[in-house]
Amino acid sequence: MAPARIIEEVDWTSPLYEPAAYDGPPRNLEHINQLDFDPSLQPKEYHLQGTHPDSIILFLDVEILECTGKLPYRGDVLIKGERFASVGRVEGVEELKKNPKVRVFNGRGRTLIPGLGDAHTHLSWNGGDLDRLGELGVEEHTLLTARSAACYIDSGYTMCFGAAAAKERLDIVIRDAINAGDIPGPRYLANGKEMARRDGELVAGITAFADGPDEMREVIRHHVGLGVDNIKLSMSGEEITEIRSAQDCYFTDEESAACVDEAHKAGKRLCAHARARDSVKMCVRHGIDVIYHASYIDQEGMDMLEEKKVKHIVAPGINWLIATLNDAGAFGYHKEKAEQVGYKKELDHAIRGLREMHRRGIVVLPGGDYGFAWTPHGTYARDLAHFKNLLGFTSHEALIAATYGVAKLFMRSHEMGQLKASNFADCVLVDGRPLEEIEVLQDHDKLNIIVINGRVHKAGRKEYVAPPVAGQDGNSHPIVPDMDFPEVKKDMQKSY
Ligand SMILES: [Zn+2]
Known part of the structure; x- marks a missing residue:
């Protein structure tokens, strides 16, 4: 019989304390959900101007990391105006790809995360x-x-x-x-x-x-x-x-x-x-x-x-x-x-x-x-x-x-902070796997596309060009033309 081991209880305040390693599902999701600031402390819900309501963006074949607790999965994401219209499965993808007013980004397996x-x-x-x-x-x-x-x-x-x-x-x-x-x-x-x-x-x-x-x-x-x-x-x-x-x-x-x-x-x-x-x-x-x-x-x-x-x-x-x-x-x-x-x-x-x-x-x-x-x-x-x-x-x-x-700190977690239909479309297309290598987020060159409020802030020129290999997307979507939106009435005098 092996001798009994004496296990000393070491307090967390001790330098000797070693917390148990953990590699399971995210534990903090539940704790973030439980946060409960008084509604009277709700900050003003500022609106970001500058997104055309008719703007449509389609991300094809991305690794979707929703930040809802779900593990990443492959799929498509559709943004209409300021918000996500669908995340994971997009209806009528073939039609959307042919529509010259839709800005199509080919993810080729890169990871899409919330802003x-x-x-x-x-x-x-x-x-x-x-x-x-x-x-x-x-x-x-x-x-x-x-x-x-x-x-x-x-x-x-x-x-x-x-x-x-x-x-x-x-x-x-x-x-x-x-x-x-x-x-x-x-x-x-x-x-x-x-x-x-x-x-x-x-x-x-x-x-x-x-x-x-x-x-x-x-x-x-x-x-x-x-x-x-x-x-x-x-x-x-x-x-x-x-x-x-x-x-x-x-x-x-x-x-x-x-x-x-x-x-x-x-x-x-x-x-x-x-x-x-x-x-x-x-x-x-x-x-x-x-x-x-x-x-x-x-x-x-x-x-x-x-x-x-x-x-x-x-x-x-x-x-x-x-x-x-x-x-x-x-x-x-x-x-x-x-x-x-x-x-x-x-x-x-x-x-x-x-x-x-x-x-x-x-x-x-x-x-x-x-x-x-x-x-x-x-x-x-x-x-x-x-x-x-x-x-x-x-x-x-x-x-x-x-x-x-x-997003919860902003008291707007119902519409920000996760890739979810109807949330504001803030997202980043990352050339890498953040869950395997979190350091990738420090490399600006790997943050290929940045979208805020359904508006493209960053996308290199190559993102606007269809895959060069014939047949990769059926050559159905050669080069996205410039947007042609109806005129929007402008303010005469700028005033914040
Ligand atoms: Zn400080």
């Missing part, structure tokens, strides 16, 4: 030195913000949740210009400046200061009046500042409660920079909807969050920690320095906490803090690989979080 989403976006971070962001002139800054918006959609991102802007109206005007069809960009929920106490600032030039409940309420009212969709609180420190520790929380209970009351009264949700243990608890205790980072969550905070998990999402912005440790040296912030101030310790803590959250069904979404020098715009999909490689997500779970999860 991606980012839960923590800073369009106005310009890829440089954050400390000098406050010095940028408003005109230059507006152009740079528009450029980031274009970069998101070029990267296959069709939904972004604004997590603070460097100037109070930058996010708002860019959102409105995207919606008006004037500039390319994702669907966007705009934020204002991040609010911090005067003794808790992270970056002075881009912060709205407020001390005490009254002044904080005033800042929120001001931002709501400007037209933001979300409110951002900067509750904890950040090691790179060297004076405000990520383990310190600067907000009081009274202040947090006042902020939630004021924002929720106006129908706006709040998101918070909350690395410290106490800042996470503060978020849960008072109902701050979106918790960013949560690196130093402890057992008590985890239990509190689990109990209220239908009311919160966590977006760790994990790539910032990883890139600050590994990639910041080229910019003069060396690994030894990053480790010395605590980034390694924070990353280890964060990984343990986030794995446990995923295990307990707390919704964790990718995205976050791109737009610093060493987390450049355009590298957003690194998050999905981190979710798979570090946080215990399967590739399928990471993709569901980035699509359906972010």
